[in-house]
Amino acid sequence: MKNKHDTYNTLFHWHNFKLNLVVEGMVVGALAGLFVVLYRFLLEKTEVLTSKIYVLQKQNNYLILVWFIVLALLAYIVGIMIKREPMISGSGIPQVEGVLLRRLNMNWFRVIVGKFVGGVLAIGAGLSLGREGPSVQIGAAIGQGFSRIFKRIKIEEKYLITSGASAGLAAAFNAPLAGVVFALEEVHKNFYPLVLLSAMSASLTADFVSKNFFGLKPVFNFKNLYILPLNQYIYLIVLGIILGVLGAFFNKMLIKTQDFYISKKWLPIEFRPMIPFLIAGVLGLFLPQVLGGGHDLISSLVEGKYTINMIFVILVIKFVFTMLSYGSGAPGGIFLPLLVIGALTGNIYGSIIAKYFQIDSHYISNFIILSMAGYFTAIVKAPITGSILITEMTGSFNHLLPLTIVSIISYVVTDILNFEPIYEVLLERMLNKKGNNEFCGDKSKKVLLEIAVCLGTELDGKIVRDIKWPKNALLVAIKRGELEIIPKGNTKILAGDYLIVLVNEYEAPKVKCMLKEMAEKLLIDNVSNH
Structure with missing residues (x-):
């Protein structure tokens, strides 16, 4: 067999x-x-x-x-x-x-x-x-x-x-x-x-x-939400810029916190979680609002339970505690904590413009929602996911336009600041740790790679025989919509195609990196010519 x-x-x-x-x-x-x-x-x-x-x-x-x-x-x-x-x-x-x-x-x-x-x-x-x-x-x-x-x-x-x-x-x-x-x-x-x-x-x-x-209720059951008027959208631009800067700061501090734990040679891996665990014990006595993911905290913000000064204190402590918790390596994500930090930021921002620019305080809840999406996008750099996630979590599609605007602006800001998506940075650090940046696989097993060809890249518009393919890689098919093409030497590759490449499992990561660079990296000549 x-x-x-x-x-x-x-x-x-x-x-x-x-x-x-x-x-x-x-x-x-x-x-x-x-x-x-x-x-x-x-x-x-x-x-x-x-x-x-x-x-x-x-x-x-x-x-x-x-x-x-x-x-x-x-x-x-x-x-x-x-x-x-x-x-x-x-x-x-x-x-x-x-x-x-x-x-x-x-x-x-x-x-x-x-x-x-x-x-x-x-x-x-x-x-x-x-x-x-x-x-x-x-x-x-x-x-x-x-x-x-x-x-x-x-x-x-x-x-x-x-x-x-x-x-x-x-x-x-x-x-x-x-x-x-x-x-x-x-x-x-x-x-x-x-x-x-x-x-x-x-x-x-x-x-x-x-x-x-x-049940069928959304995770955040916001009530009595008002639609932000179009003439107030100018405040979204400022909010997006602020969230972009703060998102870049979040990423930077998360990495620095990991480095802080690593630099303490006297603190073995198995003892690192003790720092956030014991801090949690202290915070539970004096500021229990910052414990856990923070789902209830977001709900309480919408209900207006805290003063702006108290919100600022919670924001600072929640931020620091999140850094210490995640940096220790304890099993847990940053999605919900960063959404909470974004919500706190939006609450402060909304309260300030409501006080000094005579905006109806009813719209503070809007800025809480928008800030969650913008802050998420700035950190993860996934604007579509951020917009849809917050839309589904709040159960309201009325905010999709402002959500998208804030997300795009925060994304552009982090791009200008030259910050990479946090998960990519964490993955690279993980791979580089202790020389663990090696490809995994078995030379005797074959795998198929799927590579998407983007517009204006090295592969776009090229003939198969004119391309310098990686060694030990065989192009076996080209998917063009529902059509599957068996490639020949004179077959032309177009933007939007998916290349199906056969390679052994051991060399798959290396080959995929080479092909993705050819298929995704824009050529300056192509851009200038168009």
Whole structure:
């Protein structure tokens, strides 16, 4: 019997697995949805339990010491888990992208267990981390596990991992469209039809599962929202610029915080989480609003519970605590904390212009929503995902235009400041750590790469025989819409084509990097000529 990974089977399955992707995407989506639902449920219960513990501490002071001992033990447990399985540290999204690039290996079972347990302990204890990163990685690991158990070919596994990641985000935030767009815009960085097909199947299924448990209401149930008048859009430009600058600052400080932990040679990896765990214990007594992801904090901002001075204090402490929490390597994401920081910034901005520029205070809630999208875009540099995510989380499509405007402006600002997307930076740091920047793969196994050809690049308009192809890579097909072309020497490659290239698994990352540069890097000559 032929090996599942030989050339024949790789090519054979390429033409016969469209329907499989839909069905398997739904299965992976259902499994990921169930795991993330359980994850969300346990997080909610642990956060309620933690709140009750702090109330008891204020009534019985002797419990404070007991609680700090418990926090230290939990921190040590999480630290040991991170040391034994480094792939569970932090968000998990950079790890998923590294796996899809075949530059990182992931043990799917250990990641599911470690990320699940570690995330519940860390976020439940009050660390300023979000559930979305772990949900994405857990979903991706489920997709990989499904592929390994049923012995799918490598290219199919790639789609299943993406499907699981998309499903994880959809179930985490009740945002199926954001889950799909996230897979396309952030994880794969192109809108390839097969990715769309599998991710949408998984994302919609996971969202259906999630809503059966948590209901149909959006994550942020904003009430009495008013539509911002067009003559007030000038304030969106200023807001976008501010969020772009602050987003770049967030990225810079996150990296510096990681460097801070690494520079402390006397502090082993397993003891790093103790810093944010013990700080959480202190903050729980004096400022419990900054604990956890911050979902309730955003809801309280809309209700106008805090003065502008108090909001500023919460913003500063939430920012610093998020840096210390994530920098320690504890399992947890930055999606929700950065949305909270964005919301706080928008509240302050809206309050200031309402006070000094005579804008109706009803519109402060609008600026809270817009700032979440703009801040997300500035940090992650995924404007479409940010706009759709906030739209789905708030359940209001009336703000799509201002959301998009703020997102685009903040994106342009971070581009001018020359800041890279945070997940790409974190991935590169991960790969460079301890010389771990090596390609993963087996020389005896074959994989198919899909490369999107962009307008004005080296491959656009070129004849196949005139292109200097990487060694040990074979162009086997060109996808042009629904048409699949068998390439010949005189076949012309056009912008919008998808190149299907056969290569052995070991050399796949290197070949893909070379081809992506040829297919995506704009030629100055082409730009000037047009």
